[in-house]
Amino acid sequence: SAVISQKPSRDICQRGTSLTIQCQVDSQVTMMFWYRQQPGQSLTLIATANQGSEATYESGFVIDKFPISRPNLTFSTLTVSNMSPEDSSIYLCSATSGDLAQTQYFGPGTRLLVL
Amino acid sequence: GEDVEQSLFLSVREGDSSVINCTYTDSSSTYLYWYKQEPGAGLQLLTYIFSNMDMKQDQRLTVLLNKKDKHLSLRIADTQTGDSAIYFCADHNQAGTALIFGKGTTLSVSS
Numbered sequence: 001s002a003v004i005s006q007k008p009s010r011d012i013c014q015r016g017t018s019l020t021i022q023c024q025v026d027s028q029v030t031m032m033f034w035y036r037q038q039p040g041q042s043l044t045l046i047a048t049a050n051q052g053s054e055a056t057y058e059s060g061f062v063i064d065k066f067p068i069s070r071p072n073l074t075f076s077t078l079t080v081s082n083m084s085p086e087d088s089s090i091y092l093c094s095a096t097s098g099d100l101a102q103t104q105y106f107g108p109g110t111r112l113l114v115l
Numbered sequence: 116g117e118d119v120e121q122s123l124f125l126s127v128r129e130g131d132s133s134v135i136n137c138t139y140t141d142s143s144s145t146y147l148y149w150y151k152q153e154p155g156a157g158l159q160l161l162t163y164i165f166s167n168m169d170m171k172q173d174q175r176l177t178v179l180l181n182k183k184d185k186h187l188s189l190r191i192a193d194t195q196t197g198d199s200a201i202y203f204c205a206d207h208n209q210a211g212t213a214l215i216f217g218k219g220t221t222l223s224v225s226s
Contacts, residue, residue: 031213
């Protein structure tokens with residue numbers, strides 16, 4: 001299994017500012033993902049973080065708003081840019097361990113409140 | 116596109132069995148997953164089932180899969196107050212990489 005940590009665990013931000021969330025995995029993983037969980041909702045995939053190339057974004061999410069980096073096989077960052085109150089959510093990082101079941105493990109999440 | 120549906124709430128008494136149901140649309144799914152989210156926490160993988168199996172048992176958890184009806188269920192035997200959480204059913208997306216989640220079933224266990 002993979003153990004995933006995220007920083008910060010929570011933050012309160014002013015609208016118009018940006019926040020970068022860090023995700024660290026304790027072992028090399030094949031794939032890393034960023035999800036958003038809006039209050040009382042399920043998880044929605046934002047993008048797949050690709051090592052050494054640009055992230056692959058899902059419909060409704062764009063690079064200018066959610067730039068993602070993945071410099072190596074154990075680390076990724078997600079930036080929430082030019083924040084508005086609608087960006088208040090839990091942001092979760094996940095990684096696939098590469099086993100046959102493609103088991104996906106999640107970080108504890110970053111709870112973001114935008115005022 | 117793919118879709119995963121779950122009932123939203125389930126309330127049981129401590130010691131009873133809980134059954135959480137899920138339906139999915141992607142008939143090519145290879146694995147299906149159950150995750151648990153406790154208040155203020157991230158997602159914990161509970162169990163998964165390979166699509167060629169009808170049933171998988173893991174201690175108090177039993178997963179049943181009806182591939183013909185695209186129906187998945189999670190049974191928790193002897194439900195405890197510590198089982199109170201949101202349970203998510205998940206399937207892979209069309210690319211077979213990331214996960215698509217149901218809306219989650221909130222399980223409330225009363226003593």
